[in-house]
Amino acid sequence: MAKEISITLEDGKQKTCSQPINAGEIIKDLNLKKVVAACFDGQPVDLTCPLENSGTLAFITLDSVQGREILRHSTAHIMAQAVTELFPGTKLAIGPAIEEGFYYDFDCPQRFSEEDLIRIEKRMQEIIEQKLPFARKMLDKKSAWDFFRQNGEIYKTELIEELQDGTISLYQQGDFIDLCRGPHLPATGWVPAFKLLSIAGAYWRGSEKNKMLQRIYGTAFASAKELADYLHKIEEAQRRDHRKLGRELDLFSFQEEAGAGLVIYHPKGALLRATLEEFERKEHLKRGYQLAVGPQILKLDLWKKSGHYDNYRENMYFTEIEGEKYGIKPMNCLAHMLIYKSRLRSYRDLPLRYFELGTVYRHEKSGVLHGLLRVRGFTQDDAHILCTPDQLNDEIKGVIKFVQDVMAIFGFDYTMEISTRPEKSIGSDQDWERATNALMLALRDTGLAFAINEGDGAFYGPKIDVKLKDALGRSWQCATIQCDFTLPERFDLKYIGADGAEHRPVMLHRVILGALERFMGVLIEHYAGAFPVWLAPEQVRILTITDAQKDYAQVVESQLREHGIRVSADLRQEKIGLKIREAQLEKIPYMLIAGNKEIAEQKVSVRSRKDGDLGGFSLYQFIDRIKQEIEGKK
């Protein structure tokens, strides 16, 4: 008996349909193009999925965010089909769509090579040309488990075991069947453009205790042009890679004979770093922080007392002096607590904010090292705030504001998240809850959006993390705010309250830029090496036309230098075109050209890196201009 149902479309129009009916049939009447799936009462469904009840129906097109996700997920299935056909016996793990594409994890005894990717792509193209429909099949849990069991798909059976009882959906295209929630494209022929990008290892379920599988990454787009644009974008991004720019601009190097993950700053990189350090000291002093400096190594017993020895030992380096064991600091907090403890504190002294550009060494596993973004020795713009519980909220908000102010100066976009208690940690549940609540409360007060990252906190407390992206879109944690009730306890820190009794202060660990190395890495990529004047290691270069301007150029140079401007003079017997080209490639913000004409007028011709020839300026006009830019951090 056909039942009548009422479907509300996106434009508000109502449609009465008699069952059986699916979204695909409704679309036929509407003459819509590029629709790949639908959204029924907010739930994504295939166009072929029967509509059981009345409800609202929206269509998902290939070029929407959701549509692209479905496209990529379906392409992952096509890749899996191609791989199982080309490499019989391959076991399938998981194959989701991700931010910029998709991947699929395979357990295959044969190692995939670059050439294999080409073969797989070719086979995928054939599957696409066959226009195989993606058919949804519903099975009960037991039958689904049996089906995959028979085929030796041990990863799929493991996944099924964790699903709730009831029916499970499988998708079939051609002879290939995969466990999947869906929805999918109507057929394989709907993939307009795709490319396989790379092969990588990945642990099953992301745990290093499990077997390592082979992951193939790829991406798919609604048109060949979009795919080409994406590939072009990646190429562009590689051009601003800080490792490449670091060498080209002579900022820093890593050298095999010095050791992996250890930065060697060349003069220009050291100058850039010094500029950041100077900026940091000023900004911290402005906000009521005090400077502190701790030693590079501290006795082992102190690291035992703090809990680092039990919880952070794998990341620490140790040494010994006359039979006494020492730990090389991986964090700066210990010395700051010792400063606090060095005398009796009153509630009137709080909050105390100790700031240190503290260099730490951590044993990072060899495989994770990555240019300046992940190193073994680095300097944090670290501070520890000791305050009363009442002051905590304001202090956290103050730090968040500090982060916002600084990121605005550099023009960074960032995301925030809160990380909660990890497995390996110290302190009572109650303290962890208090600390986590304090961070959330402060974040909510500022009205900022944030994600929650379960179990990713530091061993001594929960934290707010601020993440920045590199040129290729990978996220790196920079600023972090960590709330800690535990270390003050372990070190028996106290202050005398207004009531004359002893109380326990709370401690905030926090960094703003994070590690100078990592920050410089993302900074180089952010500006593509073309630093704003206030950061540029060389701000101005004077270029002479001929030897006749040598003396004049040197006078100009020394005058600029007296005004604190970082300047050099190119007095070589070379053509002006060459000098400009070289200065431009070195991304120097200003070139001052000195020829006979300029001497006669007692001027300089200013050429900006960005806007080219700006015409003649008197030296004072130019100094005014550049000083204003430096002052405004432009």
Place this chain on the structure above:
RNA sequence: GCCAGCGUAGCUCAGUUGGCAGAGCAACUGAUUCGUAAUCAGUAGGUCAGGGGUUCGACUCCCCUCGCUGGCUCCA
């Protein structure tokens, strides 16, 4: 740490089936005194990452170590 790939002049990269180590740019020397992104000519530059093995013979094949790249795991 794990999986895969890679390592040739300062840089970017060629190097055939195992048979004398190559180019461009940079550097250096000389000439050129020039007006807004490359003047011309010449010279020099190599433990083919390091170590071991196979071979008459290894940049090339095999093993180990170091380092790098892309991921995974872990982190600022």
